[in-house]
Each structure stands twice: as C-alpha cells, then as structure tokens.
Amino acid sequence: MKKSSTPVREPAAKTTGSRGATAGAQRPAAPAWRVRTDPxxxxxxxxxxxxxxxxxxxxxxxxxxxxxxxxxxxxxxxxxxxxxxxxxxxxxxxxxxxxxxxxxxxxxxxxxxxxxxxxxxxxxxxxxxxxxxxxxxxxxxxxxxxxxxxxxxxxxxxxxxxxxxxxxxxxxxxxxxxxxxxxxxxxxxxxxxxxxxxxxxxxxxxxxxxxxxxxxxxxxxxxxxxxxxxxxxxxxxxxxxxxxxxxxxxxxxxxxxxxxxxxxxxxxxxxxxxxxxxxxxxxxxxxxxxxxxxxxxxxxxxxxxxxxxxxxxxxxxxxxxxxxxxxxxxxxxxxxxxxxxxxxxxxxxxNADAATDPMELFGHVYAEPTPQLREQAAQLRAELDAAAGADGQEGGR
Incomplete structure (x- = not known):
C-alpha cells in the first residue's frame, strides 16, 4: 500500500484547565519535584x-x-x-x-x-x-x-x-x-x-x-x-x-x-x-x-x-x-x-573413589515422593537386586 502524500497536520492547541482560557495560553507550572536521595x-x-x-x-x-x-x-x-x-x-x-x-x-x-x-x-x-x-x-x-x-x-x-x-x-x-x-x-x-x-x-x-x-x-x-x-x-x-x-x-x-x-x-x-x-x-x-x-x-x-x-x-x-x-x-x-x-x-x-548408591537418585526430589517416583524407585531396586543375585551366582561357580 502506498503511503499518503497528504501532509500530517499538527493537532490543534488545547485549552488550559481554567474556565474561559483560550487556546495557546501558558500551561500551569509543574508540581514541585525533588530528588529523593542525593546521589x-x-x-x-x-x-x-x-x-x-x-x-x-x-x-x-x-x-x-x-x-x-x-x-x-x-x-x-x-x-x-x-x-x-x-x-x-x-x-x-x-x-x-x-x-x-x-x-x-x-x-x-x-x-x-x-x-x-x-x-x-x-x-x-x-x-x-x-x-x-x-x-x-x-x-x-x-x-x-x-x-x-x-x-x-x-x-x-x-x-x-x-x-x-x-x-x-x-x-x-x-x-x-x-x-x-x-x-x-x-x-x-x-x-x-x-x-x-x-x-x-x-x-x-x-x-x-x-x-x-x-x-x-x-x-x-x-x-x-x-x-x-x-x-x-x-x-x-x-x-x-x-x-x-x-x-x-x-x-x-x-x-x-x-x-x-x-x-x-x-x-x-x-x-x-x-x-x-x-x-x-x-x-x-x-x-x-x-x-x-x-x-x-x-x-x-x-x-x-x-x-x-x-x-x-x-x-x-x-x-x-x-x-x-x-x-x-x-x-x-x-x-x-x-x-x-x-x-x-x-x-x-x-583419589579414593566415591561410594555411590543409585537409589539416592530418588532422594531430595519431593518431600513426599510421587507415585511415578515410587514406581521408578521400585523398578530400579528390582534391577539392582537382580544384578546382585547374578553376580553372586557367578562368584559361586
């Protein structure tokens, strides 16, 4: 869309707040203002x-x-x-x-x-x-x-x-x-x-x-x-x-x-x-x-x-x-x-390896564990127990 070539007119001057004042009259002084804190x-x-x-x-x-x-x-x-x-x-x-x-x-x-x-x-x-x-x-x-x-x-x-x-x-x-x-x-x-x-x-x-x-x-x-x-x-x-x-x-x-x-x-x-x-x-x-x-x-x-x-x-x-x-x-x-x-x-x-417990993943997440977290923790525990059992069987052979 082409821009209009019509000149933009400035808005007409508004009257001041006092009754009977004419357009262009001097506006009232701004309220007193001061710096709140000396910088x-x-x-x-x-x-x-x-x-x-x-x-x-x-x-x-x-x-x-x-x-x-x-x-x-x-x-x-x-x-x-x-x-x-x-x-x-x-x-x-x-x-x-x-x-x-x-x-x-x-x-x-x-x-x-x-x-x-x-x-x-x-x-x-x-x-x-x-x-x-x-x-x-x-x-x-x-x-x-x-x-x-x-x-x-x-x-x-x-x-x-x-x-x-x-x-x-x-x-x-x-x-x-x-x-x-x-x-x-x-x-x-x-x-x-x-x-x-x-x-x-x-x-x-x-x-x-x-x-x-x-x-x-x-x-x-x-x-x-x-x-x-x-x-x-x-x-x-x-x-x-x-x-x-x-x-x-x-x-x-x-x-x-x-x-x-x-x-x-x-x-x-x-x-x-x-x-x-x-x-x-x-x-x-x-x-x-x-x-x-x-x-x-x-x-x-x-x-x-x-x-x-x-x-x-x-x-x-x-x-x-x-x-x-x-x-x-x-x-x-x-x-x-x-x-x-x-x-x-x-x-x-x-230089000593840190002792880690995978079950700590679920600690300090929620004060009251969510059902999803409890389910995941149970699944991990079962996997860890199964792995421990398998290692025990290998060691007994």
Missing amino acids: APLLPDARPFRVLGTRAAADADPALLLRLYGELVRGRRFNTQATALTRQGRLAVYPSSAGQEACEVAAAAVLAERDWLFPSYRDTLAVVSRGVDPVEALTLLRGDWHTGYDPHRYRVAPLSTPLATQLPHAVGLAHAARLKGDDVVALALCGDGGTSEGDFHEAMNFAAVWQAPVVFLVQNNGFAISVPLAKQSAAPTLAHKAVGYGMPGRLVDGNDVAAVHTVLAEAVDRARTGGGPTLVEAVTYRIDAHTNADDATRYREDDEVGAWRAYDPVRILEAELRGRGLLDDEEAERVAHGAEEMAARLRERL
Missing part, C-alpha cells in the same frame, strides 16, 4: 581503594594481616591442587580463582558465624575459607551430588552455576531475617558477567527498596568467559550501577586483601546496623582460564596475564609483612608447610 554520597571513589603500600597500612592490625596471609597461601595452594586434580580426572571441572584469592578470603573473614554466604561457581575457596570441608565443597565439581555440604550447618548457600541466581536468594534470606528480628547479614558474590543478568537487577532493586541487610561483592576479573568487560557494560565502573538503585557503591583493589577486608567489613557493619545494602566492586584478574575446558589464549594476550601475575595478592601482602618486620623466612615456611599438608590430605581423599 553524591552513593558514588564510588574515582580510583580503587587501597591499603597495602599506602600510609593506611600502618594502621592495619598485624594479627589480622598475618591471619589473612595464611589464608591466602592456603588458598593459592588449594587452587593449584584442585586444578591438578581436574587434569587427573578426579574433578569433572574446576573454575579456578587463582589471582582472586584476596576477594575470596576477605569475604569469608568479615562474616560472623550467624551470617550467610551466597557463592557463585568460582567461589569454592570462599566456601572453604568459611569452614566447609574442602572435599564437601568440591563434591559438585566432582559430579557427585548437587551440594556436598549442609548449607544450614555452615550458613553457606549451595554453589551456584547459573549466573546471578543466588543474588535474589540472598536478598530474600536477609529480608526475612530482618522481619524475624534476627541479626543476620547476607554476603552475595558474583562476577562481572553476572551483572549483565536480570537476576542481578532484580536483587539490587529489591535490596534497596527493602533496605535489606545484604552486601553484594562483584569480583570484576576482566572477562565473562571470553567476553571482556568493555563489551558488557558502558558504565564508568560496575560500582556506579549502585547509584541507579539507591545504594552506595564502593570500588576496591581486589588484589589488596587488607583493602577488600576493610571495605567489606564496613559494608557488613552498615547492613547489620540498619543502613541497607552496599554494592562493592573488587577490581582483580582471573589468572587461569575460565575452567579446564577453556583456552584463554584465544581472547587475551600473555603480556596482560603476566602484568597481573606480577601484581599478585599473595606477593603484595607478603612484601608488606616483611617490610614491617612481621614475617620472616621461618614463619613463611611454616605457613607454606601447612598449605602443603592441606593439599596432601585433599589429594588423598579425592
């Missing part, structure tokens, strides 16, 4: 907050720094050992957090026993640092059970493979705890790629509206698998996203464990005392590939990785401790020996 206090610093290597390091608690150093060394060894176990076929997959240990360790360290941690799939080290048995923490990545640990016992939600789905759960738990009068804070972790998900938006919005006692830690490691941050977001920083929801954003050096601990501790305290949620962006780097199934050389240069290797969270803290006379060779060796013992125990336990 300035919500904006993150222009540069990532740092402690180590600055004057602020002198005020850092030596005992805390030594404890964090021990956790970093063990965390690095945990990452290298888990990666090796994957290559040996003892784990189905392992998303290493090598280079990001400062974020993982600090996240676990700032929480009280009553608080909850909501990890993503790359946060196994944070889960272990929270106190979960390393083998139980790796059960999902071994391909055995969906969660190898009791979330209620450790106050750690299941490791989340879908991106950002754990964030609304963290908000819901924190909001429910506050309604019950429980003094609980939820700390939810995700990567830079997770901020592109709808779940991230929904969690941030609900958290701010409800003023839920929750802290969001975004580990910006530069890539969502192979997609660099520049192709995900045009925001000045990911911490700036907080302003749009009405919560403060903090930008921190993710390789400076003392800085991450400081910022997260402040955010947790703010949440616990009724100040509402905070979004923290930790700028760090993923040294290893996305997982053992990824070829990172296809999307990043060796020089880039090398520069970040030089800015290593373990080395940064070790240099600070040695410079202040808080760490000597003997203490460093003691910490390294403890990390090796942890790795040896992990190897020994994961």
